[in-house]
Amino acid sequence: MDEVEVVVAHSERATLRVGDVFLKVDADQARVDVEVEMMALAPVPTPKVLWRRPPVLALAALPGTTLGRLGGPSTGAPAGWAAAGAAIRTLHEAPLPPRTGRAGRSIAALTAELDDECESLVTNGVLPADLVTRNRQVAEAALRPWAPAFTHGDLQIAHLFVDGDEVTGIIDWSEAGQGDALYDLATFTLGHEEHLDDVMAGYGSGIDLDVIHAWWSLRSLLAVRWLIEHGFDPFAPGCEIDVMRSRM
Template sequence: MIRDVSLPDDWEPKVREALADVLPERRNAPLRPLGAGLDNVTLLLDGAIVVRLPKNSDGAESVAKEARLLPELALHWDLGVAIPRFLFTAPNPIGPGSFCGYPLVPGEVLAPEHWHARGLPGLPETARQVAGILDALHAFPAEAAGKLGAPSWDLREDFAGDLAAVRAEVLPRLTPGEGRTLLAVWEGYLGDDANFAYRPTFTHGDVSLDHLLVTGDEITGLIDFGDAEVGDPDYDLSYLWAEAGPDFVRRVQAHRGLPFTVRLARKLDFWALADPALDVLFGLEQRTPELADDALRTLRARLAAAADR
């Protein structure tokens, strides 16, 4: 989550006017910025209600998707942790689509470095909890998820389509050795048919450490289902691989009774590189040089780590 929240000068009266229609009893309650991502800004209302406002069409699409999916998840699937339960959706007063509000999900949002400072990835219970969350998520019927708006994700088609832009825009920003490594990993992933022999599965799509909310040493919430899709279930390990580490993912798989294979490790290595490479492209497209530069630093650090293995 991006902590530096940028809002238009007149955001507060517009948001309060919109809230008067959906939560009139809280129209004048304390309201402050909480955080921001690439696609949404979040506010905290009365210390208890998260208000999320899309900044662009992707954010609007994610709110609409969550409004369809989350009630079904909450009603029929026990993830073992709390998830957002929308109180309302209504026309967005400062951007496209609809904005939403839901009771604050219990727990802290912690950056990866704070997870490690607390020793959370090393705790046996943490891996067990994550394993249970993933199993419960992946049990949600893919067909039902599709009918509720979770798109089918053809990973091979998408990553093959991204490769030309990566060659043109990202490789020139790397050293020749870094570029060769990235290209070899990318082409290796696309060229292995076994990487795409998965059963299409409902996935969260963004199980990063800052979306797993923590109370003490326990995971108590899971947020941000805006990237949910039907695709490769292994993808839900990708951010954990990059942020919590390979040993953590091995322990998660052991709790799930699933094998940890060389092929899985290679897939996760690829996704750990592809994610910041695509963020470089996004930053360049959006003319946000700080985002592109930050993603490039992450990519180069991960390429260096890959070279050391």
């Protein structure tokens, strides 16, 4: 061990890497309970739980690398993206977990949250009205009935690891539960539209591209203010604002 690496840190939680161990510090023990439970139920590779002493959860590091990062170039080959798609399909076809996840919010609740957020973004001058209005229109396609699936709920590209064409593990399960499968696919491909076809090749049928595009807009609209308030930059090249501009 040469150093302690801060992987991510904000007011809600922090993750540190110490050698081959990740230490997740989270004051919300219910959130950690969900993460441990969902990892045990998921039919895909997940990190090994080494120990748990609240507020710290220790996880073994996964082999392999991510396929890239939001706002940066993709580093994986098409075979890796296809393998990710196949692993996501395996998760979505698994028996439903006992709880509703972030991807399972009701249409009414999601619509109300989206409308409030759009109003706030415009009223407070965070984003121009035409950008918000256009993306709110695109987002409408995601507000439709869906069949529940076992979803990860926060399947960012940085949360899935591959080694060549093999998925070696998926991390950060605190938002998992029953939800809309296309939410996961949209989250994973956000900012990397060029690899959507590769993911679809591994995932198979049942992908409505209009809904994927809608979730890109919807997720971005809901994320902007939170990201700014927690020290992240949605205006960075390739990130949420650029994703929304691509819908114009």
